[in-house]
Amino acid sequence: MYIKFKGILFNTTINIIFFFLLLIGIQNSSNKAEVDLLIDETIALPISFIIGTSFISGSLLGGFIFINFVNPRKSL
Numbered sequence: 001m002y003i004k005f006k007g008i009l010f011n012t013t014i015n016i017i018f019f020f021l022l023l024i025g026i027q028n029s030s031n032k033a034e035v036d037l038l039i040d041e042t043i044a045l046p047i048s049f050i051i052g053t054s055f056i057s058g059s060l061l062g063g064f065i066f067i068n069f070v071n072p073r074k075s076l
Contacts, residue, residue, distance in 0.1 A: 011063035015056050042045040 029046035 004070065007066075008064070015060045017061075018056050018059070019053075022049065026052070063074065 026046050026048045029048050031047045032044040033047050033050065034044055035042045035050060
């Protein structure tokens with residue numbers, strides 16, 4: 001249980017750091033686009049923000065899926 005909590009905490013912390021670095025990095029981004037959702041469109045967002053958040057959300061979800069398959073070695 002402790003190993004899974006440690007993995008979730010590490011994964012979440014790294015991805016939050018990536019998100020803050022993304023916010024700092026897109027300050028001067030002028031290329032903007034709208035994301036077409038099924039219901040409506042979003043406001044004009046910088047393209048780097050759209051790509052960065054997609055990467056971070058994939059990394060976060062992939063880390064959670066990996067943690068479910070980790071089996072700590074049991075003592076005999």
